[in-house]
Amino acid sequence: MTGLLQQPGYDEERLKRVSELLPCREVQAGMLLSLMGQPQQYCYPSVFIYGHRSSGKSHVTNILMEELELPHATVSCVECVSVALLFEQVLLSFFGCDAASLLPRSPSLSDFVRIYRQQSSQFPAEQTRYIVSDTSPELLRDADANLLPALLRLQELVEDNVTVILLSEIVWETFRPNTGCFEPLLLHFPDYSKDELKQVLSKNKHPSYSAEFYSSYINILLGVFYSVCRDLRELRHLAALNFSKFCEPVEAGKAKVGDTHKLWKNIEPHLKKAMRTVYLREVSRCLSAHTHVELPYYSKFLLIAAYLASYNPARTDKRFFVKHHGKIRKTNFLKKNEKTSNHLLGPKPFPLDRLLAIFYSVVDSRVAPTASIFSQISSLVTLQLLVQISHDDQLDAPKYKCAVTLDFISAISRTVNFDIVKYLYDFL
Amino acid sequence: MATSSVSKGCFVFKPSAKKKKKTLDLESYFTDGCEDARSSELRFELCQDLWDQIKTETEILQDELNRKVLDSLLEFTKKCSSIRHHSDWTSQMRASEIPTAALILGVNVTDHDMTFQSLSELLQTSVTPHVASVQAKECGALKHLMKKVLERLMDTVVAVGDDDDDEVEEETEQHHRSVHCSLTTLCDWYSKKTKKSSSGTPGKKRSSLVVNEQQEPPVVIVFKDLEAFNPRVLQDFILVCSRYVQRLPLMFIFGIATAPSTIQHMLPHSVSSLLCIELFQSLSCSQHLTTVIEKLILTHSFPFKLNGKVMQVLVGIFLYHDFSVKNFIKGLQLALLEHFYSQPLSVLCCRKEKALLNLKHLRHDDLERVRQLPSFRRFVEKQEIEEQEKLRTDDSHLKNVCQKLMKDLHKYHKCYYPILRCLHTLTSSLPRYPLGKQIRELHLICLEKNVWEAEEYQSAVNLLKMLAKDELISLLQKCAEILQPIRSTQMKSACVQLEELLSKFQQLDAPATDQSTASEENFTSPVKNLPKKTDLFQLQKTLLESRRSRKKSPFEALRNEALDFIDTLVKSHLSPPESQPLYEVCYYSSSAAVRRHLNAAPRTSIQAALSSPYHYLQNESLKSDDGTVSNSAPDICIAYKLHLECGRLINLYDWLEAYSTVISAAEGTDPDSDGFGKVDEVKHARFIRAVAELEFLGFIKSTKQKTDHVARLTWGGC
Numbered sequence A: 001m002t003g004l005l006q007q008p009g010y011d012e013e014r015l016k017r018v019s020e021l022l023p024c025r026e027v028q029a030g031m032l033l034s035l036m037g038q039p040q041q042y043c044y045p046s047v048f049i050y051g052h053r054s055s056g057k058s059h060v061t062n063i064l065m066e067e068l069e070l071p072h073a074t075v076s077c078v079e080c081v082s083v084a085l086l087f088e089q090v091l092l093s094f095f096g097c098d099a100a101s102l103l104p105r106s107p108s109l110s111d112f113v114r115i116y117r118q119q120s121s122q123f124p125a126e127q128t129r130y131i132v133s134d135t136s137p138e139l140l141r142d143a144d145a146n147l148l149p150a151l152l153r154l155q156e157l158v159e160d161n162v163t164v165i166l167l168s169e170i171v172w173e174t175f176r177p178n179t180g181c182f183e184p185l186l187l188h189f190p191d192y193s194k195d196e197l198k199q200v201l202s203k204n205k206h207p208s209y210s211a212e213f214y215s216s217y218i219n220i221l222l223g224v225f226y227s228v229c230r231d232l233r234e235l236r237h238l239a240a241l242n243f244s245k246f247c248e249p250v251e252a253g254k255a256k257v258g259d260t261h262k263l264w265k266n267i268e269p270h271l272k273k274a275m276r277t278v279y280l281r282e283v284s285r286c287l288s289a290h291t292h293v294e295l296p297y298y299s300k301f302l303l304i305a306a307y308l309a310s311y312n313p314a315r316t317d318k319r320f321f322v323k324h325h326g327k328i329r330k331t332n333f334l335k336k337n338e339k340t341s342n343h344l345l346g347p348k349p350f351p352l353d354r355l356l357a358i359f360y361s362v363v364d365s366r367v368a369p370t371a372s373i374f375s376q377i378s379s380l381v382t383l384q385l386l387v388q389i390s391h392d393d394q395l396d397a398p399k400y401k402c403a404v405t406l407d408f409i410s411a412i413s414r415t416v417n418f419d420i421v422k423y424l425y426d427f428l
Numbered sequence B: 001m002a003t004s005s006v007s008k009g010c011f012v013f014k015p016s017a018k019k020k021k022k023t024l025d026l027e028s029y030f031t032d033g034c035e036d037a038r039s040s041e042l043r044f045e046l047c048q049d050l051w052d053q054i055k056t057e058t059e060i061l062q063d064e065l066n067r068k069v070l071d072s073l074l075e076f077t078k079k080c081s082s083i084r085h086h087s088d089w090t091s092q093m094r095a096s097e098i099p100t101a102a103l104i105l106g107v108n109v110t111d112h113d114m115t116f117q118s119l120s121e122l123l124q125t126s127v128t129p130h131v132a133s134v135q136a137k138e139c140g141a142l143k144h145l146m147k148k149v150l151e152r153l154m155d156t157v158v159a160v161g162d163d164d165d166d167e168v169e170e171e172t173e174q175h176h177r178s179v180h181c182s183l184t185t186l187c188d189w190y191s192k193k194t195k196k197s198s199s200g201t202p203g204k205k206r207s208s209l210v211v212n213e214q215q216e217p218p219v220v221i222v223f224k225d226l227e228a229f230n231p232r233v234l235q236d237f238i239l240v241c242s243r244y245v246q247r248l249p250l251m252f253i254f255g256i257a258t259a260p261s262t263i264q265h266m267l268p269h270s271v272s273s274l275l276c277i278e279l280f281q282s283l284s285c286s287q288h289l290t291t292v293i294e295k296l297i298l299t300h301s302f303p304f305k306l307n308g309k310v311m312q313v314l315v316g317i318f319l320y321h322d323f324s325v326k327n328f329i330k331g332l333q334l335a336l337l338e339h340f341y342s343q344p345l346s347v348l349c350c351r352k353e354k355a356l357l358n359l360k361h362l363r364h365d366d367l368e369r370v371r372q373l374p375s376f377r378r379f380v381e382k383q384e385i386e387e388q389e390k391l392r393t394d395d396s397h398l399k400n401v402c403q404k405l406m407k408d409l410h411k412y413h414k415c416y417y418p419i420l421r422c423l424h425t426l427t428s429s430l431p432r433y434p435l436g437k438q439i440r441e442l443h444l445i446c447l448e449k450n451v452w453e454a455e456e457y458q459s460a461v462n463l464l465k466m467l468a469k470d471e472l473i474s475l476l477q478k479c480a481e482i483l484q485p486i487r488s489t490q491m492k493s494a495c496v497q498l499e500e501l502l503s504k505f506q507q508l509d510a511p512a513t514d515q516s517t518a519s520e521e522n523f524t525s526p527v528k529n530l531p532k533k534t535d536l537f538q539l540q541k542t543l544l545e546s547r548r549s550r551k552k553s554p555f556e557a558l559r560n561e562a563l564d565f566i567d568t569l570v571k572s573h574l575s576p577p578e579s580q581p582l583y584e585v586c587y588y589s590s591s592a593a594v595r596r597h598l599n600a601a602p603r604t605s606i607q608a609a610l611s612s613p614y615h616y617l618q619n620e621s622l623k624s625d626d627g628t629v630s631n632s633a634p635d636i637c638i639a640y641k642l643h644l645e646c647g648r649l650i651n652l653y654d655w656l657e658a659y660s661t662v663i664s665a666a667e668g669t670d671p672d673s674d675g676f677g678k679v680d681e682v683k684h685a686r687f688i689r690a691v692a693e694l695e696f697l698g699f700i701k702s703t704k705q706k707t708d709h710v711a712r713l714t715w716g717g718c
């Protein structure tokens, strides 16, 4: 299996190590390596690697760069809040901080190209330099219309042996500008198959257990989770989380390492339970115990009023909140297009005075309109339980939306003995 | 300032004794307008002392309360930083995740500052010097967040490291040159920092890899108010940070006001999977309040007291409006200040010895004030005629009597609180809490009236009579424990009696014949078998029936004896403070003032000013009995009054016409003359000004819905 990676000009030993570090990605790594050619040869100007999350894109590129000790600059598009930062990082890692400090305050693309050329004429490339753009290159595309096309043919612009590698989770087609540009070479990383996942996961074996034991554990784990989750990172997390449970019987002396069936029996219900919280990470475990949020008494009623205002049509307020409204049946004010549930449509915005009007009619005691009532409204906005929409201008009749769920508001209403369902148009 | 120089020029004036003036200021505010300077100085001093006491006590309390959660947080940070080095398999598998503590703090955001303050202090002293706290409002974009984090981290170190000044200079300079710079800068800075502290000779890079946790302290970033952060910014920041975890031992602390699910609402899975989150729950704010009340209010060692109404206002603001313990203490401070400021006799509101001393120095005016006190007048009326006369005229006799009264007041407090606690212990676990779940509720009842006359008290006693033996005994034991440490003769004897009762209960057990135990079991069963939600009436009926159907067992007799004993204790010690002569000295009672200061109603006062200007202007011509606005009121009041009669949209011209008519009437123009109600330039201008003022106050605004109209922004009010 090893030795699959072969490319003249690189150290044999190193190539061997690389292929050991990249199980199930030999094909892709080999492809990339042959694209790169020998160290001193010019490489294709730009390579676009795409594939789903955790398909090993950055892993493969990083291992190649690090292990083969190629000159490279890795930039993160998220981190580069301005292009200046991107330029700086590239110059910094190729030519040191002196070069980076040559950049003017807000450098343009041509500043970058100029300085790059100047530097590379002093320190010409002995081998191909690589710029690896890690994660979300779509930010590059959106930052500046010229940036991406320029990067794709940077080799030509700076007349240096440099190659740009873009890693992306989405396909190239979404990047191509409508004016057309230099087409990079595309390289696809397919998802791992179940067997491959098993092979990769089994690599992180626990030091105090045998490789066989661990891989039987991985087998069981994949059997349970593979149908819902194929993300390598997530699976690895799950593996780490549940392993101690798996070893329990062995540690307690109740089962032998080889007794797979017994171990399976022991772990299976546990994993099934964990299944419900895949993707939720730790937080979820304590979540149910804490969904209850404590609020001051009037804040609760303000929130209830906001909920009612968000989910009831304003026309119906009279029906719910005027004491002697006579007999208005639902059909009387049912409009045709309102047959759909308001809850399906989501919360609607409402003005402040409607909120207060409803508040004063639902709260059971007389409440003075004090400053603290109003400041509670802004507190609710800070807590993200209400959302203020449009402008910040308080004088200009602000509008709000209620951002809590029916479950949440029902729980709140119960604590103040308010039967909210009775006041909701949808449940009439 | 004047100089003796004749020429123009610059003169330097040294700020002469400014400091002295400033300290004086506070006091002079206090003493301003008081006729007796000495007494007010004294009061100021007392007030300051008490406030200092409150401050230190609450700080200690805060520390104690937070200790548990903070300790576990510290433990967590320490664990996280140590794991990075000599780690087991599980943590190695998760090394790429950023350890994150989600700290659930509750919605009382105003109180969080104190918690974070002590948290970062603790972290800095015992875990790592590298702590940066950020708030949402400073971090509108990733750039700003990054900048804040870098600045805080590097600056904290700048402030600490005095020994290598030029180094620091260089660092800050470099960092100022590229503030927009990335975490790479931070990494470099960090490795420089840690290398320097790890005393090893430079150059031996490899060997210094074997570092221990002290040399690589984690870098902690605290997000004080997670909910308020822009999710986008937070996500990006976490993504960026996760690229550096290998080089930089980062750690996050999220301050969450609502619920942990916020994290899931804000962060998509791709981001939250980069974190290794652990939850921490801080004490709930109502528990916090309970301890504060316990420490500051329900104790005889703190001489200043609140009466029932004030207490109600403060607790009400807490429960109904803000849940903020900080504001509660602010309220207490306000009451304290007001009391010492407005009540000259508050010189007596201090420790017993001091109060007795101050009493000796009371002047004639003050003694007159004592005579005016309602509680004292009630006391006088109960005396014999001769004595009454003496109290009214003889100052020194009055002083002597007051000595005794003050002592009595202190004694009263010394007994009141322990007995209150006993009663609370007995009743707080009864079904449906007839006397309240929290001790503050019971305290409020006791402040208002004779608790033993309350219906709730009767039902509580009835319920107590239905307790099983062991339950009753354990409750009584707790009461004895409460009374034990009190240094007062009355309480001592009460405690002794209680112990006697308890030992009698014990003896009941000893010769336990089969028959008696059986009957006891029989007895306890009806209560036990009752469904939880029986109403009191039902319970009483069962009780009566069971009582009639059987003769008293020795247990029952003893139980009644015990409860009677408790009852006498309550009756003799839990009378409301109003019954105590001179209670006004210690009790602050102006609940309206407190409410006005703490729970202002700006809109109500603006409306009051506009609809009845007499209320504020006190001008006789504005007085009107029927609530109407007189024609001679200020323009804005008239405009306001007229606008109340309009609907959502107001026609400006109609409004002007109406206004002009009113004004003409006020000017006394003959209603039949031509000029009546005519709009002249001056009226027009006055009207426009009034409208502009109303707009400024937020009652109306211009609208595009209809030309020449303005929109009303308030509803009702007519």
Ligand SMILES: Nc1ncnc2c1ncn2[C@@H]1O[C@H](COP(=O)(O)OP(=O)(O)O)[C@@H](O)[C@H]1O
Binding pocket: A021, A022, A023, A024, A025, A051, A052, A053, A054, A055, A056, A057, A058, A059, A060, A200, A232, A233
């Ligand atoms: N073939 C592989 N062998 C070992 N680990 C792998 C392999 N492929 C991916 N990983 C691991 O999975 C995780 C995700 O891989 P990464 O390259 O970051 O995914 P991507 O960049 O495609 O989203 C990394 O922690 C990486 O170490």
